[in-house]
Amino acid sequence: MANFGRQVSLRKKGVAGTIRMETMTPNIVLVGFMGAGKTSVGKAIEQLKGYRFVDLDQVIVQICGRSIPEIFSLRGEEAFRQLESAALRSLQGVRRTVLSTGGGIVGRAENWETMHRFGPVVYLEADWAVLQERIGQGEGRPLASAEGGWEKVMALWEKRLPLYLQADLRVDCSQGSPEQVALAVLGKLNEWSGTWWKK
Numbered sequence: 001m002a003n004f005g006r007q008v009s010l011r012k013k014g015v016a017g018t019i020r021m022e023t024m025t026p027n028i029v030l031v032g033f034m035g036a037g038k039t040s041v042g043k044a045i046e047q048l049k050g051y052r053f054v055d056l057d058q059v060i061v062q063i064c065g066r067s068i069p070e071i072f073s074l075r076g077e078e079a080f081r082q083l084e085s086a087a088l089r090s091l092q093g094v095r096r097t098v099l100s101t102g103g104g105i106v107g108r109a110e111n112w113e114t115m116h117r118f119g120p121v122v123y124l125e126a127d128w129a130v131l132q133e134r135i136g137q138g139e140g141r142p143l144a145s146a147e148g149g150w151e152k153v154m155a156l157w158e159k160r161l162p163l164y165l166q167a168d169l170r171v172d173c174s175q176g177s178p179e180q181v182a183l184a185v186l187g188k189l190n191e192w193s194g195t196w197w198k199k
């Protein structure tokens with residue numbers, strides 16, 4: 001994990017003095033299962049903090065000119081995962097950005113490397129009943145469509161649970177509005193890493 005918010009010596013690079021990592025990587029990355037509220041909380045953080053909001057699914061849709069269900073049905077999940085990793089890499093260098101990812105981003109080690117370079121990764125967690133209610137009929141989410149049955153979706157959630165724990169921070173997203181969850185995220189980040197995110 002990168003050491004955000006700490007002094008970094010530049011002496012080895014032939015430059016006198018130190019700078020703070022915060023000037024290099026003030027972003028926030030949201031991960032969590034479908035329905036956790038990553039997109040909604042990302043938008044709320046944009047409003048509260050004036051950060052730019054980027055939803056990775058929307059980046060993929062823009063690159064492909066197709067919706068997420070169309071990409072899944074025309075090209076399959078593996079192609080979607082490749083597009084997802086490429087879309088994530090394409091964001092390298094973004095600043096003052098809150099990035100909402102898709103629930104399956106956590107399946108590839110290379111995505112974790114990229115996300116950890118962007119900034120602190122925050123896991124929005126909720127229990128199954130809350131996620132199930134928010135997913136609803138699964139519209140727009142090919143891996144959670146109602147006709148596929150809930151057992152498969154729940155098995156996917158259980159399989160992914162340990163992967164989400166690679167995040168730097170965990171925030172309960174099951175109570176309160178997206179704005180309240182966003183405030184909880186910002187509060188935890190403040191406790192966690194001091195001042196960098198206030199910029």
Ligand SMILES: Nc1ncnc2c1ncn2[C@@H]1O[C@H](COP(=O)(O)OP(=O)(O)O)[C@@H](O)[C@H]1O
Nearest residue numbers: 033034035036037038039040041134176177178
């Ligand atoms: N804190 C919350 N409280 C109640 N409903 C929420 C909350 N966060 C998200 N939702 C609702 O749950 C659904 C999924 O939210 P979304 O932001 O798309 O989740 P994700 O991007 O994690 O899949 C949406 O209908 C949204 O309005």
Ligand SMILES: O=C(O)C1=C[C@@H](OP(=O)(O)O)[C@@H](O)[C@H](O)C1
Nearest residue numbers: 033034035057102103104141142
């Ligand atoms: O969990 C997943 O594998 C997916 C989650 C979706 O995003 P949300 O988590 O925002 O619904 C979207 O990326 C795609 O349908 C696949």
Ligand SMILES: [Mg+2]
Nearest residue numbers: 038039101102
């Ligand atoms: Mg989303």
